[in-house]
Amino acid sequence: MRQDLIVILDLGSTQNTVLAREIRALGVYSEIHPHDITPKALRDLPNVKGIILNGGENRVVDGQAVEVCEELYGMGYPMISIDYPQSKCATQLAGIPDQDALKKFLFQDCKAEANWNMKNFIEDQTELIRQQVGDKKVLLALSGGVDSSVVAAMLIRAIGQQLVCVHVNHGLMRKNESESVVKVFRDELHANLIYVDASERFLDKLAGVADPEQKRKIIGGEFIRVFEEEARKLEGIDFLGQGTIYPDIIESGTKTAKMVKSHHNVGGLPEDLKFQLVEPLKQLFKDEVRACGVELGLPHDMVYRQPFPGPGLGVRCLGAITRDRLEAVRESDAILREEFAKAGLDKKVWQYFTVVPDFKSVGMKNNARVFEYMVIIRAINTVDAMTASVEKADWNVLERITERILAEVENVNRVCYDMSPKPPATIEFE
Numbered sequence: 001m002r003q004d005l006i007v008i009l010d011l012g013s014t015q016n017t018v019l020a021r022e023i024r025a026l027g028v029y030s031e032i033h034p035h036d037i038t039p040k041a042l043r044d045l046p047n048v049k050g051i052i053l054n055g056g057e058n059r060v061v062d063g064q065a066v067e068v069c070e071e072l073y074g075m076g077y078p079m080i081s082i083d084y085p086q087s088k089c090a091t092q093l094a095g096i097p098d099q100d101a102l103k104k105f106l107f108q109d110c111k112a113e114a115n116w117n118m119k120n121f122i123e124d125q126t127e128l129i130r131q132q133v134g135d136k137k138v139l140l141a142l143s144g145g146v147d148s149s150v151v152a153a154m155l156i157r158a159i160g161q162q163l164v165c166v167h168v169n170h171g172l173m174r175k176n177e178s179e180s181v182v183k184v185f186r187d188e189l190h191a192n193l194i195y196v197d198a199s200e201r202f203l204d205k206l207a208g209v210a211d212p213e214q215k216r217k218i219i220g221g222e223f224i225r226v227f228e229e230e231a232r233k234l235e236g237i238d239f240l241g242q243g244t245i246y247p248d249i250i251e252s253g254t255k256t257a258k259m260v261k262s263h264h265n266v267g268g269l270p271e272d273l274k275f276q277l278v279e280p281l282k283q284l285f286k287d288e289v290r291a292c293g294v295e296l297g298l299p300h301d302m303v304y305r306q307p308f309p310g311p312g313l314g315v316r317c318l319g320a321i322t323r324d325r326l327e328a329v330r331e332s333d334a335i336l337r338e339e340f341a342k343a344g345l346d347k348k349v350w351q352y353f354t355v356v357p358d359f360k361s362v363g364m365k366n367n368a369r370v371f372e373y374m375v376i377i378r379a380i381n382t383v384d385a386m387t388a389s390v391e392k393a394d395w396n397v398l399e400r401i402t403e404r405i406l407a408e409v410e411n412v413n414r415v416c417y418d419m420s421p422k423p424p425a426t427i428e429f430e
Protein backbone atom coordinates (compact mmCIF):
# COMPACT_ATOMS: atom_id res chain seq x y z
CA MET A 1 0.00 0.00 0.00
CA ARG A 2 1.27 3.41 -0.91
CA GLN A 3 -0.78 5.64 1.33
CA ASP A 4 -0.59 6.21 5.05
CA LEU A 5 -3.95 6.28 6.77
CA ILE A 6 -5.38 8.32 9.62
CA VAL A 7 -8.57 6.78 10.98
CA ILE A 8 -11.31 9.05 12.28
CA LEU A 9 -13.72 7.23 14.56
CA ASP A 10 -17.17 8.75 14.51
CA LEU A 11 -18.41 9.28 18.03
CA GLY A 12 -21.24 11.58 17.10
CA SER A 13 -19.43 14.51 15.56
CA THR A 14 -21.12 16.50 12.82
CA GLN A 15 -17.64 17.47 11.64
CA ASN A 16 -16.25 14.11 10.52
CA THR A 17 -16.13 15.04 6.87
CA VAL A 18 -14.68 18.49 7.60
CA LEU A 19 -11.90 16.85 9.58
CA ALA A 20 -11.29 14.17 6.93
CA ARG A 21 -11.05 16.83 4.26
CA GLU A 22 -8.64 18.93 6.33
CA ILE A 23 -6.37 15.93 6.82
CA ARG A 24 -6.54 15.06 3.11
CA ALA A 25 -5.80 18.71 2.30
CA LEU A 26 -2.53 18.24 4.21
CA GLY A 27 -1.76 15.32 1.90
CA VAL A 28 -2.59 12.45 4.24
CA TYR A 29 -5.32 9.96 3.44
CA SER A 30 -8.03 9.78 6.06
CA GLU A 31 -11.06 7.53 6.45
CA ILE A 32 -14.08 7.77 8.73
CA HIS A 33 -15.13 4.60 10.52
CA PRO A 34 -17.88 3.84 13.06
CA HIS A 35 -17.08 4.14 16.78
CA ASP A 36 -17.60 0.41 17.36
CA ILE A 37 -14.90 -0.78 14.96
CA THR A 38 -13.27 -3.91 16.38
CA PRO A 39 -9.53 -4.07 17.11
CA LYS A 40 -9.25 -6.74 14.43
CA ALA A 41 -11.00 -4.64 11.79
CA LEU A 42 -8.73 -1.75 12.70
CA ARG A 43 -5.63 -3.92 12.46
CA ASP A 44 -6.80 -5.13 9.03
CA LEU A 45 -6.87 -1.59 7.65
CA PRO A 46 -3.69 -0.92 5.68
CA ASN A 47 -1.03 1.50 6.95
CA VAL A 48 -2.87 3.02 9.89
CA LYS A 49 -0.64 5.71 11.37
CA GLY A 50 -2.94 7.25 13.94
CA ILE A 51 -6.48 7.51 15.26
CA ILE A 52 -8.71 10.45 16.05
CA LEU A 53 -11.72 9.87 18.30
CA ASN A 54 -14.16 12.44 17.07
CA GLY A 55 -16.95 13.11 19.55
CA GLY A 56 -19.73 15.64 19.42
CA GLU A 57 -23.37 16.43 19.78
CA ASN A 58 -24.71 13.13 18.42
CA ARG A 59 -22.74 10.97 20.84
CA VAL A 60 -25.88 10.01 22.73
CA VAL A 61 -27.80 7.48 20.66
CA ASP A 62 -31.15 6.22 21.99
CA GLY A 63 -30.41 7.67 25.44
CA GLN A 64 -26.97 6.08 25.70
CA ALA A 65 -23.58 7.66 25.07
CA VAL A 66 -21.49 5.63 22.60
CA GLU A 67 -17.93 4.68 23.58
CA VAL A 68 -15.00 3.14 21.77
CA CYS A 69 -13.83 -0.34 22.66
CA GLU A 70 -11.28 -0.06 25.55
CA GLU A 71 -8.77 -2.29 23.76
CA LEU A 72 -8.16 0.37 21.16
CA TYR A 73 -6.16 2.43 23.64
CA GLY A 74 -3.63 -0.36 24.05
CA MET A 75 -2.97 -1.03 20.39
CA GLY A 76 -0.02 1.32 20.15
CA TYR A 77 -1.41 3.85 17.67
CA PRO A 78 -0.93 7.56 18.35
CA MET A 79 -4.37 8.82 19.38
CA ILE A 80 -6.10 12.09 20.14
CA SER A 81 -9.71 12.82 20.94
CA ILE A 82 -11.91 15.75 20.09
CA ASP A 83 -15.02 16.74 22.08
CA TYR A 84 -15.03 13.40 23.87
CA PRO A 85 -14.52 14.05 27.60
CA GLN A 86 -14.71 10.35 28.54
CA SER A 87 -11.80 9.44 26.27
CA LYS A 88 -8.63 7.99 27.74
CA CYS A 89 -6.36 9.77 25.29
CA ALA A 90 -3.49 11.82 26.68
CA THR A 91 -4.34 14.63 24.25
CA GLN A 92 -7.94 15.72 24.43
CA LEU A 93 -9.03 18.65 22.32
CA ALA A 94 -12.12 20.78 22.20
CA GLY A 95 -13.10 21.43 18.60
CA ILE A 96 -11.21 20.58 15.44
CA PRO A 97 -7.52 21.48 15.84
CA ASP A 98 -6.04 24.30 13.80
CA GLN A 99 -3.70 23.48 10.96
CA ASP A 100 -0.52 23.68 13.04
CA ALA A 101 -1.85 21.33 15.71
CA LEU A 102 -3.14 18.96 13.06
CA LYS A 103 0.22 18.99 11.27
CA LYS A 104 2.00 18.24 14.54
CA PHE A 105 -0.27 15.24 15.15
CA LEU A 106 0.02 13.91 11.61
CA PHE A 107 3.67 14.42 10.90
CA GLN A 108 5.34 14.37 14.33
CA ASP A 109 3.19 12.11 16.49
CA CYS A 110 1.96 9.72 13.79
CA LYS A 111 4.98 10.11 11.48
CA ALA A 112 2.60 9.98 8.55
CA GLU A 113 3.85 10.86 5.10
CA ALA A 114 2.02 13.26 2.81
CA ASN A 115 1.48 10.60 0.17
CA TRP A 116 -2.24 10.97 -0.55
CA ASN A 117 -2.84 11.67 -4.22
CA MET A 118 -4.97 10.15 -6.96
CA LYS A 119 -2.13 8.11 -8.46
CA ASN A 120 -1.47 6.39 -5.15
CA PHE A 121 -5.17 6.04 -4.40
CA ILE A 122 -5.73 4.28 -7.71
CA GLU A 123 -2.72 2.01 -7.20
CA ASP A 124 -3.95 1.07 -3.73
CA GLN A 125 -7.53 0.48 -4.83
CA THR A 126 -6.33 -1.63 -7.75
CA GLU A 127 -4.47 -3.84 -5.32
CA LEU A 128 -7.43 -4.01 -2.91
CA ILE A 129 -9.90 -4.84 -5.70
CA ARG A 130 -7.63 -7.64 -6.95
CA GLN A 131 -7.32 -9.02 -3.41
CA GLN A 132 -11.09 -8.91 -2.90
CA VAL A 133 -12.17 -10.28 -6.25
CA GLY A 134 -9.43 -12.80 -7.06
CA ASP A 135 -10.29 -14.52 -10.33
CA LYS A 136 -14.06 -14.02 -9.91
CA LYS A 137 -16.35 -11.81 -11.96
CA VAL A 138 -17.90 -8.45 -11.07
CA LEU A 139 -21.16 -7.11 -12.47
CA LEU A 140 -21.67 -3.36 -12.75
CA ALA A 141 -24.70 -1.30 -13.75
CA LEU A 142 -23.13 1.45 -15.83
CA SER A 143 -25.34 4.50 -16.33
CA GLY A 144 -22.70 6.72 -17.88
CA GLY A 145 -23.02 9.02 -14.85
CA VAL A 146 -19.90 10.16 -13.05
CA ASP A 147 -19.94 7.62 -10.25
CA SER A 148 -20.60 4.41 -12.13
CA SER A 149 -18.27 5.48 -14.95
CA VAL A 150 -15.37 6.08 -12.58
CA VAL A 151 -16.03 2.74 -10.85
CA ALA A 152 -16.08 1.05 -14.25
CA ALA A 153 -12.77 2.63 -15.25
CA MET A 154 -11.22 1.62 -11.94
CA LEU A 155 -12.47 -1.96 -12.23
CA ILE A 156 -11.32 -2.23 -15.85
CA ARG A 157 -7.87 -1.16 -14.73
CA ALA A 158 -7.85 -3.66 -11.87
CA ILE A 159 -9.53 -6.74 -13.37
CA GLY A 160 -10.11 -6.07 -17.08
CA GLN A 161 -12.36 -8.67 -18.64
CA GLN A 162 -13.51 -10.02 -15.28
CA LEU A 163 -15.78 -6.98 -15.15
CA VAL A 164 -19.13 -7.21 -16.92
CA CYS A 165 -20.88 -3.85 -17.39
CA VAL A 166 -24.57 -3.57 -18.18
CA HIS A 167 -25.87 -0.34 -19.63
CA VAL A 168 -29.63 0.00 -19.91
CA ASN A 169 -30.96 2.49 -22.41
CA HIS A 170 -34.38 3.21 -20.95
CA GLY A 171 -35.24 5.66 -23.68
CA LEU A 172 -34.96 8.56 -21.25
CA MET A 173 -31.27 9.27 -21.86
CA ARG A 174 -30.01 12.57 -23.16
CA LYS A 175 -29.08 12.85 -26.80
CA ASN A 176 -26.12 10.59 -27.70
CA GLU A 177 -25.63 9.54 -24.09
CA SER A 178 -25.95 5.79 -24.54
CA GLU A 179 -23.87 6.01 -27.71
CA SER A 180 -21.09 7.71 -25.77
CA VAL A 181 -21.16 4.99 -23.08
CA VAL A 182 -20.66 2.38 -25.80
CA LYS A 183 -17.96 4.43 -27.51
CA VAL A 184 -15.93 5.12 -24.38
CA PHE A 185 -16.28 1.80 -22.61
CA ARG A 186 -16.60 -0.76 -25.39
CA ASP A 187 -14.58 0.83 -28.17
CA GLU A 188 -11.91 2.72 -26.25
CA LEU A 189 -11.51 0.95 -22.92
CA HIS A 190 -12.40 -2.48 -24.38
CA ALA A 191 -14.78 -3.27 -21.56
CA ASN A 192 -16.97 -6.28 -21.51
CA LEU A 193 -20.17 -4.25 -22.01
CA ILE A 194 -23.71 -5.47 -22.42
CA TYR A 195 -25.88 -2.78 -24.00
CA VAL A 196 -29.59 -3.28 -23.52
CA ASP A 197 -31.98 -1.18 -25.56
CA ALA A 198 -35.10 -1.27 -23.41
CA SER A 199 -36.61 2.03 -24.59
CA GLU A 200 -39.80 0.54 -25.99
CA ARG A 201 -40.39 -1.48 -22.88
CA PHE A 202 -40.01 1.54 -20.58
CA LEU A 203 -42.11 3.84 -22.73
CA ASP A 204 -44.90 1.26 -22.97
CA LYS A 205 -44.96 0.87 -19.19
CA LEU A 206 -45.04 4.65 -18.76
CA ALA A 207 -47.80 5.30 -21.28
CA GLY A 208 -50.61 7.33 -19.74
CA VAL A 209 -48.93 7.63 -16.32
CA ALA A 210 -49.00 11.28 -15.24
CA ASP A 211 -48.20 11.13 -11.52
CA PRO A 212 -44.50 11.98 -10.93
CA GLU A 213 -44.06 9.55 -8.03
CA GLN A 214 -45.66 6.78 -10.07
CA LYS A 215 -43.39 7.56 -13.02
CA ARG A 216 -40.30 7.36 -10.83
CA LYS A 217 -41.48 4.07 -9.32
CA ILE A 218 -42.11 2.54 -12.73
CA ILE A 219 -38.71 3.63 -14.06
CA GLY A 220 -36.87 2.38 -10.94
CA GLY A 221 -38.80 -0.90 -10.83
CA GLU A 222 -38.39 -1.62 -14.52
CA PHE A 223 -34.69 -0.84 -14.30
CA ILE A 224 -34.26 -3.47 -11.58
CA ARG A 225 -36.19 -6.01 -13.67
CA VAL A 226 -34.09 -5.43 -16.79
CA PHE A 227 -30.88 -5.55 -14.79
CA GLU A 228 -32.00 -8.72 -13.02
CA GLU A 229 -32.83 -10.42 -16.32
CA GLU A 230 -29.35 -9.65 -17.61
CA ALA A 231 -27.73 -10.78 -14.36
CA ARG A 232 -29.56 -14.12 -14.54
CA LYS A 233 -28.24 -14.78 -18.03
CA LEU A 234 -24.67 -14.51 -16.79
CA GLU A 235 -22.85 -17.31 -15.02
CA GLY A 236 -20.42 -17.27 -12.15
CA ILE A 237 -20.80 -13.70 -10.97
CA ASP A 238 -20.00 -13.24 -7.29
CA PHE A 239 -19.59 -9.50 -7.00
CA LEU A 240 -21.55 -6.38 -7.73
CA GLY A 241 -19.67 -3.14 -8.34
CA GLN A 242 -21.32 0.02 -7.03
CA GLY A 243 -20.61 3.69 -7.43
CA THR A 244 -21.27 4.44 -3.79
CA ILE A 245 -19.45 7.60 -2.77
CA TYR A 246 -18.96 9.04 0.67
CA PRO A 247 -21.93 11.45 0.62
CA ASP A 248 -24.22 8.47 -0.18
CA ILE A 249 -23.09 6.82 3.03
CA ILE A 250 -23.61 9.94 5.12
CA GLU A 251 -27.01 10.55 3.58
CA SER A 252 -28.17 7.04 4.40
CA GLY A 253 -27.25 7.68 8.03
CA THR A 254 -24.21 6.59 10.00
CA LYS A 255 -24.36 4.89 13.37
CA THR A 256 -24.70 8.25 15.07
CA ALA A 257 -26.29 10.51 12.47
CA LYS A 258 -29.92 10.14 11.51
CA MET A 259 -30.93 8.95 8.09
CA VAL A 260 -31.43 11.71 5.55
CA LYS A 261 -32.50 9.58 2.63
CA SER A 262 -31.96 6.04 1.49
CA HIS A 263 -29.08 5.91 -0.91
CA HIS A 264 -29.94 5.02 -4.36
CA ASN A 265 -27.49 2.63 -5.82
CA VAL A 266 -28.73 -0.57 -7.40
CA GLY A 267 -30.89 -1.72 -4.50
CA GLY A 268 -33.95 -3.89 -4.69
CA LEU A 269 -32.37 -6.86 -6.45
CA PRO A 270 -34.05 -10.14 -5.45
CA GLU A 271 -32.70 -12.01 -2.39
CA ASP A 272 -31.52 -15.04 -4.36
CA LEU A 273 -29.16 -12.89 -6.42
CA LYS A 274 -26.55 -12.64 -3.73
CA PHE A 275 -23.57 -10.52 -4.50
CA GLN A 276 -20.76 -9.16 -2.42
CA LEU A 277 -20.26 -5.47 -3.02
CA VAL A 278 -17.18 -3.86 -4.51
CA GLU A 279 -17.26 -0.15 -3.75
CA PRO A 280 -13.86 1.39 -4.49
CA LEU A 281 -15.07 5.01 -4.27
CA LYS A 282 -16.94 4.78 -1.03
CA GLN A 283 -14.47 6.98 0.84
CA LEU A 284 -14.31 9.70 -1.80
CA PHE A 285 -16.05 13.04 -2.04
CA LYS A 286 -17.52 14.07 -5.38
CA ASP A 287 -14.63 16.32 -6.43
CA GLU A 288 -12.19 13.51 -5.61
CA VAL A 289 -14.27 11.06 -7.68
CA ARG A 290 -13.90 13.46 -10.60
CA ALA A 291 -10.15 13.80 -10.07
CA CYS A 292 -9.94 10.02 -9.96
CA GLY A 293 -11.88 9.76 -13.26
CA VAL A 294 -9.52 12.21 -14.93
CA GLU A 295 -6.49 10.30 -13.65
CA LEU A 296 -8.01 7.09 -15.05
CA GLY A 297 -8.27 8.75 -18.45
CA LEU A 298 -12.04 9.21 -18.77
CA PRO A 299 -13.19 12.02 -21.08
CA HIS A 300 -13.62 15.43 -19.46
CA ASP A 301 -17.30 15.65 -20.47
CA MET A 302 -18.14 12.41 -18.75
CA VAL A 303 -16.34 13.31 -15.54
CA TYR A 304 -17.54 16.91 -15.32
CA ARG A 305 -21.07 16.45 -16.55
CA GLN A 306 -23.83 18.17 -14.65
CA PRO A 307 -26.05 16.22 -12.28
CA PHE A 308 -28.78 14.29 -14.08
CA PRO A 309 -31.76 12.67 -12.37
CA GLY A 310 -31.90 8.86 -12.24
CA PRO A 311 -35.25 8.73 -14.12
CA GLY A 312 -33.58 10.80 -16.82
CA LEU A 313 -35.56 12.97 -19.20
CA GLY A 314 -38.70 11.22 -17.98
CA VAL A 315 -39.14 13.80 -15.21
CA ARG A 316 -38.56 16.68 -17.63
CA CYS A 317 -41.27 15.48 -19.99
CA LEU A 318 -43.98 16.60 -17.58
CA GLY A 319 -47.08 14.54 -16.91
CA ALA A 320 -47.74 11.42 -18.99
CA ILE A 321 -44.74 10.88 -21.29
CA THR A 322 -45.41 10.91 -25.01
CA ARG A 323 -42.82 10.16 -27.67
CA ASP A 324 -43.21 13.52 -29.44
CA ARG A 325 -42.69 15.54 -26.24
CA LEU A 326 -39.84 13.31 -25.13
CA GLU A 327 -38.13 14.00 -28.42
CA ALA A 328 -38.73 17.72 -27.94
CA VAL A 329 -37.09 17.58 -24.48
CA ARG A 330 -34.12 15.62 -25.83
CA GLU A 331 -33.52 17.88 -28.82
CA SER A 332 -34.00 21.15 -26.93
CA ASP A 333 -31.74 19.94 -24.12
CA ALA A 334 -29.02 19.15 -26.68
CA ILE A 335 -29.33 22.63 -28.22
CA LEU A 336 -29.22 24.30 -24.80
CA ARG A 337 -26.11 22.35 -23.83
CA GLU A 338 -24.39 23.08 -27.12
CA GLU A 339 -25.07 26.82 -26.93
CA PHE A 340 -24.16 27.08 -23.24
CA ALA A 341 -20.86 25.36 -24.00
CA LYS A 342 -20.19 27.72 -26.93
CA ALA A 343 -20.79 30.70 -24.65
CA GLY A 344 -18.58 29.25 -21.89
CA LEU A 345 -21.59 28.99 -19.57
CA ASP A 346 -21.12 25.24 -19.13
CA LYS A 347 -18.22 26.00 -16.80
CA LYS A 348 -20.09 28.65 -14.88
CA VAL A 349 -23.66 27.46 -14.47
CA TRP A 350 -24.29 24.61 -12.04
CA GLN A 351 -27.22 23.00 -13.82
CA TYR A 352 -29.25 23.80 -16.92
CA PHE A 353 -31.86 21.83 -18.78
CA THR A 354 -35.15 22.07 -20.60
CA VAL A 355 -38.60 20.74 -19.77
CA VAL A 356 -41.70 20.32 -21.89
CA PRO A 357 -45.09 20.63 -20.13
CA ASP A 358 -48.05 18.55 -21.24
CA PHE A 359 -50.19 21.30 -22.74
CA LYS A 360 -50.14 23.28 -25.95
CA SER A 361 -50.47 26.92 -26.88
CA VAL A 362 -51.50 28.73 -30.02
CA GLY A 363 -48.92 30.03 -32.50
CA MET A 364 -48.30 30.87 -36.17
CA LYS A 365 -46.00 29.02 -38.54
CA ASN A 366 -45.86 29.57 -42.30
CA ASN A 367 -48.94 31.76 -42.15
CA ALA A 368 -51.00 29.07 -40.53
CA ARG A 369 -52.30 28.67 -37.02
CA VAL A 370 -50.50 25.98 -35.03
CA PHE A 371 -51.25 24.47 -31.65
CA GLU A 372 -47.97 23.19 -30.21
CA TYR A 373 -45.85 22.59 -27.10
CA MET A 374 -43.56 24.95 -25.27
CA VAL A 375 -39.99 24.45 -24.03
CA ILE A 376 -39.05 25.87 -20.64
CA ILE A 377 -35.37 26.57 -20.04
CA ARG A 378 -34.07 26.27 -16.48
CA ALA A 379 -30.57 27.38 -15.51
CA ILE A 380 -29.62 27.59 -11.87
CA ASN A 381 -26.66 28.03 -9.55
CA THR A 382 -26.27 26.46 -6.16
CA VAL A 383 -23.64 25.38 -3.70
CA ASP A 384 -25.38 22.50 -2.00
CA ALA A 385 -28.62 22.01 -4.01
CA MET A 386 -30.60 23.01 -0.90
CA THR A 387 -31.20 26.49 -2.26
CA ALA A 388 -30.68 27.73 -5.79
CA SER A 389 -30.67 31.03 -7.66
CA VAL A 390 -31.51 31.62 -11.30
CA GLU A 391 -28.64 32.26 -13.71
CA LYS A 392 -28.86 35.77 -15.12
CA ALA A 393 -28.14 34.39 -18.55
CA ASP A 394 -26.96 36.64 -21.33
CA TRP A 395 -29.91 37.86 -23.42
CA ASN A 396 -28.14 37.20 -26.74
CA VAL A 397 -27.39 33.64 -25.76
CA LEU A 398 -31.02 33.09 -24.76
CA GLU A 399 -32.22 34.58 -28.05
CA ARG A 400 -29.92 32.34 -30.02
CA ILE A 401 -31.12 29.25 -28.13
CA THR A 402 -34.75 30.28 -28.63
CA GLU A 403 -34.24 30.76 -32.36
CA ARG A 404 -32.62 27.39 -32.70
CA ILE A 405 -35.25 25.54 -30.65
CA LEU A 406 -38.08 27.14 -32.63
CA ALA A 407 -36.38 26.32 -35.91
CA GLU A 408 -35.04 22.86 -35.16
CA VAL A 409 -37.32 21.16 -32.65
CA GLU A 410 -40.55 19.72 -33.97
CA ASN A 411 -43.92 20.42 -32.35
CA VAL A 412 -42.65 23.46 -30.44
CA ASN A 413 -43.79 27.07 -30.96
CA ARG A 414 -42.82 28.80 -27.72
CA VAL A 415 -39.76 29.06 -25.42
CA CYS A 416 -39.85 30.34 -21.82
CA TYR A 417 -37.14 31.00 -19.22
CA ASP A 418 -37.87 29.87 -15.68
CA MET A 419 -37.18 32.76 -13.28
CA SER A 420 -37.95 30.92 -10.05
CA PRO A 421 -35.36 30.45 -7.30
CA LYS A 422 -35.38 27.50 -4.91
CA PRO A 423 -37.32 27.85 -2.65
CA PRO A 424 -40.16 27.99 -3.39
CA ALA A 425 -39.55 26.16 -6.69
CA THR A 426 -37.46 22.99 -6.68
CA ILE A 427 -34.66 22.55 -9.22
CA GLU A 428 -36.45 19.85 -11.21
CA PHE A 429 -40.14 20.15 -12.06
CA GLU A 430 -41.22 16.67 -10.96
Ligand SMILES: Nc1ncnc2c1ncn2[C@@H]1O[C@H](COP(=O)(O)OP(=O)(O)OP(=O)(O)O)[C@@H](O)[C@H]1O
Pocket residue numbers: 140141142143144145146147148149166167168169170242243264265266308309310311
Ligand atom coordinates in the same frame (compact mmCIF):
# COMPACT_ATOMS: atom_id res chain seq x y z
N1 LIG B 1 -29.48 3.42 -17.44
C1 LIG B 1 -28.73 2.76 -16.59
N2 LIG B 1 -27.99 1.69 -16.98
C2 LIG B 1 -27.22 1.03 -16.11
N3 LIG B 1 -27.12 1.33 -14.82
C3 LIG B 1 -27.83 2.37 -14.36
C4 LIG B 1 -28.67 3.15 -15.21
N4 LIG B 1 -29.24 4.11 -14.46
C5 LIG B 1 -28.79 3.96 -13.21
N5 LIG B 1 -27.94 2.91 -13.13
C6 LIG B 1 -27.25 2.39 -11.93
O1 LIG B 1 -27.90 2.87 -10.76
C7 LIG B 1 -26.97 3.68 -10.00
C8 LIG B 1 -27.72 4.86 -9.37
O2 LIG B 1 -28.25 5.66 -10.38
P1 LIG B 1 -28.53 7.20 -10.20
O3 LIG B 1 -29.11 7.66 -11.48
O4 LIG B 1 -29.28 7.42 -8.96
O5 LIG B 1 -27.10 7.84 -10.22
P2 LIG B 1 -25.91 8.27 -9.30
O6 LIG B 1 -25.99 7.70 -7.94
O7 LIG B 1 -25.74 9.72 -9.50
O8 LIG B 1 -24.71 7.49 -10.06
P3 LIG B 1 -24.13 7.74 -11.52
O9 LIG B 1 -23.31 9.00 -11.37
O10 LIG B 1 -23.29 6.55 -11.78
O11 LIG B 1 -25.28 7.84 -12.46
C9 LIG B 1 -25.89 4.10 -11.00
O12 LIG B 1 -24.67 4.37 -10.36
C10 LIG B 1 -25.81 2.87 -11.86
O13 LIG B 1 -25.05 1.85 -11.24
